[in-house]
Amino acid sequence: MKSYDLIIIGAGPGGYVAAVEASKLGKKVAVIEKKKIGGTCLNVGCIPSKAYLKHAEWLETMAEANQFGVINEVKEIDYSKLVNRKDQVVGQLQQGIHYLFKENKIDYIEGEAEVISNRVVSVNGAKYETNYLLLATGSTPFVPPINGLDQVSYLTTDTFFEMRELPKKMAIIGGGVIGIELAFAMAPLGVEVTVVEVAPEILMTEDEEARTIIRQKLKKMQVKVLEKVQIKEVKQGELVLDNTTISFDELLVVTGRKANLQLADALNLEKTENKKFIQVDRHYETSEKNVFAIGDVIDTLMLAHAASKEGIKAVRYMFGKKEAPLKNEDIPKCVYTHPEIASFGLTESEAQEKGYDVLVSKTPYSNNGRAISGNETTGFIKIISEKKYKELLGVVIVGANATEMIHTILAAKQAEGTLSEVEQMTFAHPTLSEMMGELANEMLN
Numbered sequence: 001m002k003s004y005d006l007i008i009i010g011a012g013p014g015g016y017v018a019a020v021e022a023s024k025l026g027k028k029v030a031v032i033e034k035k036k037i038g039g040t041c042l043n044v045g046c047i048p049s050k051a052y053l054k055h056a057e058w059l060e061t062m063a064e065a066n067q068f069g070v071i072n073e074v075k076e077i078d079y080s081k082l083v084n085r086k087d088q089v090v091g092q093l094q095q096g097i098h099y100l101f102k103e104n105k106i107d108y109i110e111g112e113a114e115v116i117s118n119r120v121v122s123v124n125g126a127k128y129e130t131n132y133l134l135l136a137t138g139s140t141p142f143v144p145p146i147n148g149l150d151q152v153s154y155l156t157t158d159t160f161f162e163m164r165e166l167p168k169k170m171a172i173i174g175g176g177v178i179g180i181e182l183a184f185a186m187a188p189l190g191v192e193v194t195v196v197e198v199a200p201e202i203l204m205t206e207d208e209e210a211r212t213i214i215r216q217k218l219k220k221m222q223v224k225v226l227e228k229v230q231i232k233e234v235k236q237g238e239l240v241l242d243n244t245t246i247s248f249d250e251l252l253v254v255t256g257r258k259a260n261l262q263l264a265d266a267l268n269l270e271k272t273e274n275k276k277f278i279q280v281d282r283h284y285e286t287s288e289k290n291v292f293a294i295g296d297v298i299d300t301l302m303l304a305h306a307a308s309k310e311g312i313k314a315v316r317y318m319f320g321k322k323e324a325p326l327k328n329e330d331i332p333k334c335v336y337t338h339p340e341i342a343s344f345g346l347t348e349s350e351a352q353e354k355g356y357d358v359l360v361s362k363t364p365y366s367n368n369g370r371a372i373s374g375n376e377t378t379g380f381i382k383i384i385s386e387k388k389y390k391e392l393l394g395v396v397i398v399g400a401n402a403t404e405m406i407h408t409i410l411a412a413k414q415a416e417g418t419l420s421e422v423e424q425m426t427f428a429h430p431t432l433s434e435m436m437g438e439l440a441n442e443m444l445n
């Protein structure tokens with residue numbers, strides 16, 4: 001039986017990054033994957049959605065250029081070509097991971113892993129032995145019971161990116177981050193999109209003012225957003241709500257994700273109280289001493305970079321390196337709409353609940369030279385601090401380049417900097433980032 005220091009199950013951003021880290025520590029590692037290298041993120045998640053959002057952005061930019069005198073015309077959208085481009089992007093990145101595995105002498109085993117015990121794994125009938133086991137088995141789309149849904153054809157994010165023809169009308173059930181990003185990807189291509197959300201509002205995980213800006217933009221894009229609705233029934237081509245009926249050619253259901261717990265069940269691992277995730281300690285160790293779990297399968301933020309960071313930390317800890325646990329408030333959250341939303345840390349009310357003497361201030365993009373010159377004046381930067389030490393408790397950026405800019409303040413926070421360190425920095429002019437320095441300055445004075 002072939003034997004390893006570490007076997008990782010799942011080659012998503014959690015698993016493959018952990019494998020590279022373990023290999024760098026001199027360990028013999030194998031990664032087992034039953035679908036495609038790169039997991040959800042690379043194949044049906046982060047990367048394909050961002051490729052599609054880029055297509056939408058090209059169209060929006062062209063329309064904007066027209067408005068200001070750069071006259072152009074979109075004659076045709078060859079959707080299958082756009083899908084091909086996405087496939088190429090995904091293929092290139094898959095090759096990148098294969099290369100990384102080769103470079104780091106990581107064995108890549110294709111097939112579905114079954115666990116015989118916490119030290120023996122079987123794939124396609126072959127058995128492998130390991131000292132440590134890391135479960136990075138991720139999650140799959142969660143589809144709630146909706147009357148009639150099982151009688152009609154519908155897409156989830158597992159199948160959406162295979163769609164080869166643009167529908168005329170698309171209904172999206174679920175107004176969370178993924179549903180809203182995909183509405184932004186489809187509407188500029190001429191698809192009539194309706195988003196149906198059962199919760200009181202779309203994007204409930206995001207800042208309230210950010211939500212308002214995104215709702216206004218969706219309206220401008222002629223995306224119909226129905227919030228706090230009851231779905232009575234789904235029929236072929238029709239969504240029957242409590243007070244109206246929505247017709248569609250394609251129905252996309254994006255109502256959350258559920259952790260893949262089959263292997264955890266087979267190993268009898270302890271679960272979280274709600275039984276939805278694997279229970280781990282702060283070093284990602286499960287109730288079995290040599291079994292660790294990271295990423296979407298545990299109860300932390302369901303994000304690719306969280307999975308990767310957890311993977312690195314779990315591996316360092318299991319092989320005896322001192323590792324500070326990852327804090328949720330240090331993990332950035334990004335929504336790749338147009339304008340974008342990026343945030344980290346505490347909200348104003350969370351900071352108040354924690355007993356801070358809260359100091360909050362906001363600056364609008366509409367005052368910034370770079371934003372005005374680039375016609376990108378929608379949005380704001382909000383910093384949540386406290387009066388005593390001027391700690392950086394939380395930040396929300398809504399606007400162009402928000403998902404890049406967030407890292408500047410995050411870096412300051414990570415280095416235990418305060419508003420003073422942000423204020424001390426010299427920002428280039430004209431940049432959007434200047435707003436951070438100016439806001440910090442205003443908050444200190």
Ligand code: FAD
Nearest residue numbers: 010012014034039040041045046113138295296302303304
């Ligand atoms: P996964 O990526 O799900 O990988 C788990 C892997 O394990 C899968 O490939 C699976 O096949 C494999 N596996 C499971 N069981 C077995 C078994 N028994 N044997 C062998 N292999 C097995 N996150 C972001 O941070 N940014 C984004 O912009 C973003 N956009 C997203 C857009 C969409 C449309 C979706 C659906 C998700 C998005 N996410 C995004 C979330 C992100 O994709 C996940 O948080 C991330 O992929 C989780 O990584 P993971 O390694 O834990 O699991």
